[in-house]
Amino acid sequence: MLASVSDSTAYRALIAYYTAEGAVLEARRRRVRNALVHGNPASFAIVESVREYAGFLSGTALSIGLESYVEGREPAAALAKRTDEFIAMQAGQDAASYWRAHLTAKAATGTGSS
Known part of the structure; x- marks a missing residue:
């Protein structure tokens, strides 16, 4: 897993x-x-x-x-x-890439890091 x-x-x-x-x-x-x-x-x-x-x-x-x-x-x-992660997975994106992009976007907008 x-x-x-x-x-x-x-x-x-x-x-x-x-x-x-x-x-x-x-x-x-x-x-x-x-x-x-x-x-x-x-x-x-x-x-x-x-x-x-x-x-x-x-x-x-x-x-x-x-x-x-x-x-x-x-x-x-x-x-x-459906969650954004579910939608990304259905589009073929792996979890690590999704979360890296998600956390980078949050850091860029200043909305937190988790």
Whole structure:
């Protein structure tokens, strides 16, 4: 993972791996949810396998929803927003280059160094 920070190809491969893993977890989470909602059997092991992921999703959505409320923005727009780092990664930039440019721009405008 650390090697991917300055290698855009490795970075994209790592993101692709985690995206695929996320798709598997999401499909499993949906099946577990449907089983529980409709009264079908779901083993404890299967429920446990998606519990952390489901908690992460709901916690993230709740956090974004609360932030949007405080900032007076529409929750749907806040949930759809992507970070500048995510956009740069999708364009093929590696994390190290993104953060170097980001920190240089902040230093140039005097808005801080972190």
